[in-house]
Structure formats: C-alpha cells, structure tokens
Amino acid sequence: MTSEKSLKEPEVNPSHPPATPRTSHPVTMREVAEGAGVSVATVSLVVNNKKDARIGAGTRKRVLDTIRELGYRPNALAKNLVSGSSRFIGLVADAIATTPFAGQIIHGAQDEAWKHGFVLLVANTEGDEPVEKDAISMMLEHKVRGILYSTWFHRPTEIPAALQETDFVLVNCFSPDSDALAVVPDEVHGGREATDILVRKGHRRIAFINATIPAPAKDGRLQGYRDALEAAGIAFDPHLVFDAYPDQEGGYGAVEELLKRDVTAVFCYNDRMAMGLYDGLKQRGLSIPDDMAVVGFDNQEVIAAHMRPPLSTVALPHYELGAAGVRLLLGVDEPAGSPVVKLECPPVERDSVGPNTLTRSRFP
Amino acid sequence: MTSEKSLKEPEVNPSHPPATPRTSHPVTMREVAEGAGVSVATVSLVVNNKKDARIGAGTRKRVLDTIRELGYRPNALAKNLVSGSSRFIGLVADAIATTPFAGQIIHGAQDEAWKHGFVLLVANTEGDEPVEKDAISMMLEHKVRGILYSTWFHRPTEIPAALQETDFVLVNCFSPDSDALAVVPDEVHGGREATDILVRKGHRRIAFINATIPAPAKDGRLQGYRDALEAAGIAFDPHLVFDAYPDQEGGYGAVEELLKRDVTAVFCYNDRMAMGLYDGLKQRGLSIPDDMAVVGFDNQEVIAAHMRPPLSTVALPHYELGAAGVRLLLGVDEPAGSPVVKLECPPVERDSVGPNTLTRSRFP
C-alpha cells in the first residue's frame, strides 16, 4: 500500500559514477526568467502559448531566444504536480516478452495516447501476481490518468483490486461479472471471415481444427465458422470439427484425422497450427493449396507471411485494441450498449487457398 | 524544444466523461496528518520509514492505521519534484510492434530497473525520426534518470542529438565513432557456439548460410564460424559459405546450392532461414537431422522450439541486453575496457543436429 514496498531504495553503487555524469544543473524556468529579464509567470505564459495571455511581441521573442540559448526544457514533474494529474497512461501487460502480440497493443496504445498528449508507463508482469500488484501501485502513485490492463490472449480475467482506484479498461480480456469497460477482438466475426475465405473459393467440405483449451476464441471462432457455413447454405457437420492443442505439434498431429474426412479445405484455430499442418500435409506429398486449402488465424507476422505458400489468415486487431483502449479510457470513444466493445478481425488473403477443384469439375 | 511540440493539448471530449469517473479527491499526506492528529512531516517520516527519524511506537501505529483507513497513496509526482530527479528510466525502441525481440529487452530492462526502484517509460518509434525526437523530448521533460536507446537488430547507429542531454546507453546497437556506452550481443561468440554444436557431433563439412545484408551479425557470425573450424582443425573452405536473404524464402532458396556442396551440416544465419531450409530439405525427401544437421540463430520462441524437429540454435541475449543496459546506465556495472560491452549468446540444443554418420562409418 505504501511506497516502501513497491519501490525499493536505489542501490546505485556510489563508487561507480554514471558514464556521462550530467554536469550542469538542469535549466529552470526561473533562470530563463532572469536571463530574459521577466518574471517566471511571463515565461510560463509564453512557453505554454496561453491563448488569452497578453504578451508583447518583443518580450515573447526575448523569452523564446533565452529558452533556446539556455536549452531550457519544461519540467513535466512540476507541471504535473500543479495540474494535479499526470499525463500518464499505465499499460500493464502479462506477456510483453513472450509474444509479439503485446508489442502491437503497446504500439496502438502509444500512438493514440500521444495524440492526446499522454505518455505510456509500461509494466510487464509475465503473469506474476505480486509484480502486477506492484506495477499497479507504482502507476497509481504516479497518478496516472488511467490504466490499460491487457492480456496477451483473449480471455476472461479477474480485476485486480487496486485497479478500482483509477479509471481502467481491459484490453484483450474482459470481466464476466462486472460492467468494466473492455475491448476485445470479435472472435465470431473472425471465425466467419476465415471461413468465408474458403467459402468464397467454392469450398464446401471445410474442416475446422479448433483448440483444446477453453477460451472465448474457441467458442467464438466455432460460432463464426458455423455462421459462415449457414450463410452459404452448407450444412454443419460435427465430424468436420475436431480439437487439437493450438501449436505446431497440434496441427501436425491433426493431419491424419483431417485426411479421413475427405475435405478440400481447413480452417485452423491459429497460424501455428497451420504451420504444423503444412508439415504433415507436405510429408504426405500433398500440396497446398491444390490438394488442401488452409487458412489460419492470428496473422503472426514472422510466420504467416513466410510460409510456403504464404498463409491466408485473419488478423487479430492488436494495434486497434490498444488504440481503442485508450480512446475508451479517455472517453473519446463511448461503448455502444455493452461495456465490452468488439473489434473486427480483418481477413488477410495470401496463397494458401485456391479454388475448390472438385467444385470446378462438377460444375464446369 | 518546448513542450508545445512534444505534447499536444488534451482533446478529451468533455461530453463523454470517462466510464468510471473518479469521484473522491485523492487522499493527500495532509489529510492523513489531520486524521492521525500529527504533522505532515511526521507522516512523511513514517511513510518513508526514515531510519534516523524518532517516532514513537504509538504515533507510528496511529499514522499507519490512518493511512490504511483513508487508502492513502504517496504522490510520486510530488516526491520526484522535491527530490529533483525522477525514478524513471526511458526506453526508446524502434520496433516493439514488429518483433518479439524488443519485448525481451523491455522485460530485462524493467526487471533490472525495478530492482533499483526505477520505472520504465517506454516509447516505440517504429523507426520514425520525428516520433523518436518527440519521445526523447518527452523523456527529458520527465527528467528521466537516463535513456536506453535500443534497436531490434544489432547494428551501428547514429546518436540522436537530444540523447546527449542525459545519460544514455545504446542497447543492441552501437555508435562506431563515439565512446558512448553500449551493450550488444557477442556475434563472434555466437557464431562459434553455433558451429561448435555441429563440430561436437563430429561434423566436418559444415556449410554456413550467411545473410546478404551487411551487419555486425554477418561479419561476426562468420568469424565465429571460422574460429570454431580452426579450433577443431578443420580447414576453412570458402565454397561452404554462401549468402541468402535472411528469411524463410532465403533459406529455402539456398537448398539447391547447399546440396551441391556435399555437406553434412549447415549453420543458418537465423532461425527463419532454417525454417525455409527445412522446407526445401523435406521437399527433396531429406530428413533432419539424419541427412542434414542444421542449427539456426536467434532462438525465436514461436518458431525454433516448434519446428519439426525442434531446431538447435543459439539465443540472442535480449533479456540480458536490457538488464545490462540498465546496470550500465545506473553505474552498477562498469564497462571493462571498451565502452561497448558484449554479451554471450548461449547455445540451445534441440533435435536438429545428430551425429555425423559419415564420420561414424569412417571411424567405427
């Protein structure tokens, strides 16, 4: 609760001074004032370009020149103190280090925050509870404008108690039993987009390899898959969906089952599964997309774009998640209806899906 | 130079108040003091647990209780202001969004920073110059203790002018003509470790697929490769090293050339190349590691651990880079000799390398 816990004392070794010790005391507004022969108030007024302040052209120039000359920089700390609240937005993430996803959330959040004059205070918890608590404490002590609480995969979450002390929005996660603001990907829509890529190319027997682990994505994408089929007038066949662990090994392991089903296309729960699937398919001498069309999910840059052939998939809107999160936090956007806003997952088509050749031959 | 540029005015829509408007004014030290019937000074002393402050047990308890009761949190802004310098460390990265690497640097930097009571102010520039300038300005205005300037791949870099206004250390990059502190991976050592994995398994004809693009990694890893060969008494054969673009396509494209060389093992410039190489090899019916041993470089988690077979590689010490950067910045570590400290790249062995069967049969 108090800072003794969350911020330890510095342990800088005094015998090893920093490499480039900052010699000169930082220039303050006071010094600028003296240099320009005006009062601090005047300096403040020109620095902040106050609209209704009456400053003579001469004075303004003199101040500006002095500022340049002395290399003055406003002290945001002091500024924040007097204004009562800082221009910080906190972002606590559970897996910056282990996934590229968090990075995109950060990017989106930062871009949007900057637009509004805010700055990101980032904390990476790697799922560690105490670390998370400290991180939030630290942010609260810095009087952040609010906190973005984000998870690397879309899931329900508990809301840490400390969060309630400030404005916050859940990003890529949600709290089932609370009306906390949240922004998440629209899994149903994504599943539908993915399936539609296949449907549009004339595929009718489309498998879906779902994940074994329960998650909004598991249910949502399945629903989207079913929606797409229904819209296309294709009967849903439960035998065409099966589960596998959502990584390369899972995808690889699913091949055998898949081939029994006599399908022409498959929608994989994620890109990593698709990657494993590629392996299994190729090993059996099957070609993609000719013998099997495949679409993934996630659009993991390092992977999807560089598979052979490049993988058609559906992108998780991580950047947008971050951006929308801060808009929600600042009240720029307002949730329509439900407090959890869903963002679309845009399809990105590459070369792993071709026309259904079976269909072709049947309807020439 | 002034803040008008770097931080725009807020544009919060006043008609859409934040979702959970903070009602109560934040509790200040003053209120705690009143509540506990003591002076602010006293509260400050117990909050900060000052060693040489003489506070009666009763008073201390009373203050602590009041703090708990009122839910008081110290205001770090005020604290920083009076102490003159903040507990911020700035981290500007050029590619948080597009690579997982930056995430690990952040993680390492944060862990180390927290150990010393510092907090990370993160800015993602995605290589955009003006953004970078603003980011640094913003950090300077917040009176950061120093700045970590990091790049997502190891490379020489210019030092932005504004950086000179504070302490800074380059992370994963270096400035060729300056004595700026820097911390980078030891590419030579890495190249050597990678090659050694192969050498240890008895391979003698070892190819190296290097990158086409110039970089410290290109030269360093090649040197390491040569060092390893030399140490093993294997003559360096220039025909065994060739260049390719360092991604999956590059690796795939190199297969043909590779097979002409009659080698039993290959060291790829990075994991992505190895991934493409796998494809090419498999397509020709060759098996890994039996027909060809392969090692990569980078240890990209999403990829390396889940290839078929899992890829032996060498890890880039991104976490350590971040941590060491902070230590250098704070003066905890001191560079020995050169201002650019090099960190080891530890090998991580998986299943893509087997014993050299040719050697086996020749020396039974």
Place this chain on the structure above:
DNA sequence: ACAATCTGCTTAAACGCTTGATCAAAAATG
C-alpha cells in the same frame, strides 16, 4: 480632460511532499 478600457507584465499562492533546523518534554547524568 476625465473616466473607462485595454495592454503588458508581475505578485503570490498553491500543488504534495521532503528535510534540516528547532523545540518542548522526558530521561539520564553528575
């Protein structure tokens, strides 16, 4: 020519906290 208004700038209080200087009362000392 006198009040009213405007212009350009300064004064001073406040923001929440830290800390060296002080001080009264209690305890220890001679």
Place this chain on the structure above:
DNA sequence: CATTTTTGATCAAGCGTTTAAGCAGATTGT
C-alpha cells in the same frame, strides 16, 4: 537538584510550475 542528553514531534523553506488577481501605463471614448 541542576544540567545535559535523548526522545518525539513540529516548523518552515523549498522543489519548478501554473494561474487568478492585481497593477501601472497607454489608449480610447465623450
């Protein structure tokens, strides 16, 4: 018992800003 020391707490200045209020001098209106 008078003095010194110790204990427990308060005072007040200051950190670098912002900003409402104030105040001369110049300009305008009548």
